[in-house]
Structures are given as C-alpha cells and as structure tokens.
Amino acid sequence: MAQLVEEKQAAPVPPRPAPRVPPLENAPRSFVKEQLVLAKLGWRALTGLAPKVAWKAAYLYAFKGMLAVNAYKRRQKRGELYPPFMFIALTNVCNLRCHGCWVEKEGTAHYLTPEDIDRIIVTGKKQKAYYYTLLGGEPFMYKGIFEIFQKHKDCYFQVITNGMFFTEENVRKLNACGNVTPLISLDGWKEQNDLRRGKGVFESAEKGLERLKKAGILFGTACTATGPNMEEVMSDAYVEHFIKQGAMYIWYYVYRPMGSEMHDEYCVSREQLVWYRKRLLELRRKHPMFVIDTYWTAKGEAFCPAAVGLGYHIGPQGSIEICPALSFAKDTVRDRGGDLYATINESEYLRGFTKFVKERTKGCVILEYPQQLHDYIQDSGAKDFSGRGTAFKELNAIVPRHSQHMPENEIPEDFWFYRFLKSQVFFGMGAM
Numbered sequence: 001m002a003q004l005v006e007e008k009q010a011a012p013v014p015p016r017p018a019p020r021v022p023p024l025e026n027a028p029r030s031f032v033k034e035q036l037v038l039a040k041l042g043w044r045a046l047t048g049l050a051p052k053v054a055w056k057a058a059y060l061y062a063f064k065g066m067l068a069v070n071a072y073k074r075r076q077k078r079g080e081l082y083p084p085f086m087f088i089a090l091t092n093v094c095n096l097r098c099h100g101c102w103v104e105k106e107g108t109a110h111y112l113t114p115e116d117i118d119r120i121i122v123t124g125k126k127q128k129a130y131y132y133t134l135l136g137g138e139p140f141m142y143k144g145i146f147e148i149f150q151k152h153k154d155c156y157f158q159v160i161t162n163g164m165f166f167t168e169e170n171v172r173k174l175n176a177c178g179n180v181t182p183l184i185s186l187d188g189w190k191e192q193n194d195l196r197r198g199k200g201v202f203e204s205a206e207k208g209l210e211r212l213k214k215a216g217i218l219f220g221t222a223c224t225a226t227g228p229n230m231e232e233v234m235s236d237a238y239v240e241h242f243i244k245q246g247a248m249y250i251w252y253y254v255y256r257p258m259g260s261e262m263h264d265e266y267c268v269s270r271e272q273l274v275w276y277r278k279r280l281l282e283l284r285r286k287h288p289m290f291v292i293d294t295y296w297t298a299k300g301e302a303f304c305p306a307a308v309g310l311g312y313h314i315g316p317q318g319s320i321e322i323c324p325a326l327s328f329a330k331d332t333v334r335d336r337g338g339d340l341y342a343t344i345n346e347s348e349y350l351r352g353f354t355k356f357v358k359e360r361t362k363g364c365v366i367l368e369y370p371q372q373l374h375d376y377i378q379d380s381g382a383k384d385f386s387g388r389g390t391a392f393k394e395l396n397a398i399v400p401r402h403s404q405h406m407p408e409n410e411i412p413e414d415f416w417f418y419r420f421l422k423s424q425v426f427f428g429m430g431a432m
C-alpha cells in the first residue's frame, strides 16, 4: 500500500503547454512610410468626420484634456488629490451576458441619479476636468444619457458600449450633440466575439458602426486581448477592417481575471505580453488609426492610472472606487454633504492605494499582489459594492501573475508621434 502511495506521489505532473507566441513582422522601419500613415490619419479625420464632431473633439477632448492634465499636475504639486478623468458607471443593467464580465447584472438594478451625475461633472469642471468616460452595464440603457450630453455641452464624453443601441434615431441624436465618442467593445471576428458576447452580437454591432460612419461620428472599437484571441485582434486584417468601417481608434485592453466568472484560459502569459507590446508598436507605424493602450508611458514604463490619481471609477450606487475592476469603496459621492472634491482629496482609501502600489510595482496590483490587495482593501474598511457580496473572496482567489511591469525590459515608444502624445499631451495617462 505504502509503495502504491509513493508511486502515486511520484507521478510526474504533465507539463503545461507553453503559450503560443506568434511571430512578429520585424520589418525594416521607413521614415517616409510612417509620415504617410500620419497624413492618411489626418485625411481620414478631415473627410470622414462631421465638421461639428471634429471641432468638438479637437477643442473639448484634445485641448481641454491638456488643460485638465496641467491642472492635475499643479494640484499634485500642492499635495491635492482630484483626478483629471473620471469613469462613471451609470448603471449595472445590461442586455448582454458576456463571459468574463465582472459587472453583476442579475441582482438589484442600480442607476446613478441625475443629481449624482451633475455633482460629479460640476465638481470636475471646477478642477478643469471636462472628460468623462461613461460605462455600465450598458450605458445606453440609462434613460437620461442624452440629457447628460446636452446639459454639459462644455464636456466631452466617451461611452463604452456593446454597440447594440445605434438606431437611426440615436445616431442622429449623437450627431446633434457632437460631444460624444462611442467606444464599441468587440473581441475578435464574428466567431470569437459571439462566443464571448452572444450570438448575433458582431453583426448587430457592425450595422451600428455603418450608421455611425455615415453620420460622421468619431468612434473607436475596444478590444480585450486574451491569450487565445490576441493574434486575431492584433492582425493587420482586423485593424484594416475597422478602419474601413470608419473607426478612428482602437483601444486594446488586456484581460484581467476578475468577478464571479474568472477565465484563467483568457489570461496572457509574460511572453504573450511582450509580443502584445511589440505588436502595438508595429500597428502604430502601419495603420492610419490611433492605436491606444492603457499600460505603458512613452518610455515604455508600466503605470497604473489609479495609483497616480489620474482617474477613479464611480459605481452605479455612487461608490468611489479605485478602478472599474475593483468594486470596493469606503466613500460615496453623497458623503460630506455632497462635497465630492473634499471626499476624494481626503480619502485615506484612495491615497493609501497610491502608497500601496508604489511600495510594490509600477504595474497592476490586481494581477501581481491580489492577496495583499485584498488585505489592504479589507483593512481600510472599504465595502463590497459589486452587488454579489463575494468580491473579497473573488479577489483573494486570483492566482498572482505578472502584469505590464517589466523592469529592465521596457520597450519605449519608437514612433515620434506616439512618443509626443504620451509624454506631452496625454502624459501616458491611460489614453494611448
């Protein structure tokens, strides 16, 4: 018997197959070709966007975005904490049930009140923050969404959506507002995308894109790169398709195993992450489209937008959270009699997070230190706002892995245009 047990224990563990890393092009650089890409991008903006849309994007998004970052830098020097950008989850309600999504849609439906939304935006304006990312759930299922755009004409809104709501009427309204850029989430060609998001979703979103293009709306596609789909979603054919469809930018995320339904098989290995970084640079040099990542600065150093105080997430219950992936909060937008500036500036939880990250990494602490992060959040007295009541358990169950932090192996931006945007305009702020 003992011998049997010994034999059992000694049984070799079958080696896990090494993740596949596709080859890179490694094509020789051409200065002329790269400038041509920029010229084509300019031409596309000039000829493809409605004049009002283009003007509002240039003024409200690019110019005011720069002012917002400068004001943020001044606040930092004074030791004040208030972000130049804010993610606002209008509701947790959604019409789809995508695999791997961490938003709880089955329980109570929550909606931010119009007063909460006004408070966030009006407080932001006083700090020169005019750019807001609206998300959900599905933000277009929030009834008053167009009123937000109309009421705050001096702000610019990015709406992260599944693309199912671009009816003729909604597109006409978006065009009339002009201060909105939809970011449509699609995770691969029809087969891959619908596997994750549901049957018929790709085709329905494509119809929406056609309407947006026809109306001259500035829009982009968002793509979560996973181990299995990254070669597909970063292929030339994929990017070219969305250029043809009228998208001006493509925004790549890397999958994070969060929520009640974590998919380890979607996670990206370190080798794949290096490939992802190098491939981003190749795509930027080749395609007349903004190729955006949220992980590296112009020098190729990793950074966490929340840790440097560039942006926080307001959940549909008004909770002030570190980022969309971490639905824990100690403060809400209604605290201190609704003085949001004081609530954020004096938040020990948010300030402590910066310190927590600084002591460990430049990358993502969710991926690298999930258990220590769990303890930090719990010890801070933050509550679970996920709606599931299981978010602490889920965070604690994450298997630690590498993130975008690759010390000694940083890969800097090699195209002057992106280097300029990251270092001067957007400060590597998570946009680009």
Ligand code: SF4
Residues within 6 Å of the ligand: 256, 303, 304, 305, 306, 307, 322, 323, 324, 325, 363, 364, 365, 366
């Ligand atoms: S903690 Fe991770 S997911 Fe959240 S903002 Fe930082 S890098 Fe992004």
